[in-house]
Amino acid sequence: MIVTTAQLYKVAYGKFAVGAYNINNMEQLLGLFRGNIQSKAPFIIQLSKGARSYADKCMLEAMIRAAEEIFPEAIFAVHLDHGDEPTCYDCIDSGFYSSVMIDASHEPFEQNVAITKRVVDRAHAKGISVDEKHACLTNPVEAVDFIKQTKCDSLAAAIGTSHGAYKFKGQQSLHFDVIEKIRENVKAAGLPPTPVVMHGSSSVPKSEVERINAAGGKLDPSARGVNEEEYLPAARLGVTKVNIDTDGRLVWTRVHREFFRDHPEKFDFRDSGKIFVTEYADFIAHKNEKLGSAGQLDAVRASVKK
Numbered sequence: 285m286i287v288t289t290a291q292l293y294k295v296a297y298g299k300f301a302v303g304a305y306n307i308n309n310m311e312q313l314l315g316l317f318r319g320n321i322q323s324k325a326p327f328i329i330q331l332s333k334g335a336r337s338y339a340d341k342c343m344l345e346a347m348i349r350a351a352e353e354i355f356p357e358a359i360f361a362v363h364l365d366h367g368d369e370p371t372c373y374d375c376i377d378s379g380f381y382s383s384v385m386i387d388a389s390h391e392p393f394e395q396n397v398a399i400t401k402r403v404v405d406r407a408h409a410k411g412i413s414v415d416e417k418h419a420c421l422t423n424p425v426e427a428v429d430f431i432k433q434t435k436c437d438s439l440a441a442a443i444g445t446s447h448g449a450y451k452f453k454g455q456q457s458l459h460f461d462v463i464e465k466i467r468e469n470v471k472a473a474g475l476p477p478t479p480v481v482m483h484g485s486s487s488v489p490k491s492e493v494e495r496i497n498a499a500g501g502k503l504d505p506s507a508r509g510v511n512e513e514e515y516l517p518a519a520r521l522g523v524t525k526v527n528i529d530t531d532g533r534l535v536w537t538r539v540h541r542e543f544f545r546d547h548p549e550k551f552d553f554r555d556s557g558k559i560f561v562t563e564y565a566d567f568i569a570h571k572n573e574k575l576g577s578a579g580q581l582d583a584v585r586a587s588v589k590k
């Protein structure tokens with residue numbers, strides 16, 4: 285069942301984080317649904333501009349609608365990841381998306397506010413929520429000002445993470461102080477609690493990088509991401525959506541590199557595809573345990589039925 289992102293946030297806020305997983309193809313989608321059913325978790329499917337062009341937006345929508353039929357017990361939202369203004373309008377007008385993200389963070393503050401506000405107005409008229417990208421290490425005072433001016437539903441605050449496989453050096457960790465300050469300032473301003481979205485949340489497991497390199501890959505062995513043990517403490521402070529893409533790409537790369545290294549005579553992509561779907565489902569179930577979303581499906585079902 286497709287629900288609004290706001291319905292998921294309502295149950296999750298302050299308790300657990302909902303995993304937001306980027307999807308580009310059928311195998312990922314199958315693994316995603318299986319993993320979420322396996323772990324009894326609500327989830328968010330993220331479609332990027334790149335995914336919408338790679339697989340065609342119509343193909344993605346058709347596959348998601350098919351998955352909804354195949355897995356009737358699943359509860360999820362569909363989100364546009366990193367949209368520009370025209371792509372946000374396309375998704376809002378399609379009637380398919382639960383929420384959109386407008387990323388005007390490259391613009392000066394006033395421009396970012398103006399663009400985000402236009403998208404929020406058009407989205408809210410259709411009951412769709414908006415997630416926005418503010419700045420690099422979000423200034424908690426500016427963040428509140430931004431929420432007030434744009435009326436966005438969640439804040440994609442940068443709290444020390446970045447996209448891709450190369451994020452942290454040494455012992456860097458999440459900026460819990462910034463998350464806490466945003467929450468305090470939102471409350472002090474008399475605004476309703478605003479869920480924080482954490483981008484760049486992959487953990488880039490060392491073992492995964494090592495296995496990929498042992499099977500012919502050339503990834504930087506010092507690559508590392510967010511400590512998975514920090515997901516839940518962050519969720520309790522208001523991080524309600526956790527975006528994960530890179531870790532799933534690592535699973536794909538490891539499965540396929542190892543498969544074709546170990547079976548050089550094979551060429552049926554369904555052989556490696558089947559392994560990937562199972563491994564991806566296990567990966568999703570593992571992430572959901574760390575996010576605290578595992579086991580929350582019944583609570584979400586009860587809440588959306590009200």
Ligand code: G3H
Pocket residue numbers: 306332333334335365366447529530
């Ligand atoms: O934020 C980026 C996501 O990982 C999506 O990546 O734009 O290559 O599809 P993509």
Ligand code: 13P
Pocket residue numbers: 306365366446447448449482483484485486487509527528529530531
């Ligand atoms: P990762 O690159 O850490 O997986 O982050 C993905 C993301 O934030 C998509 O918006």
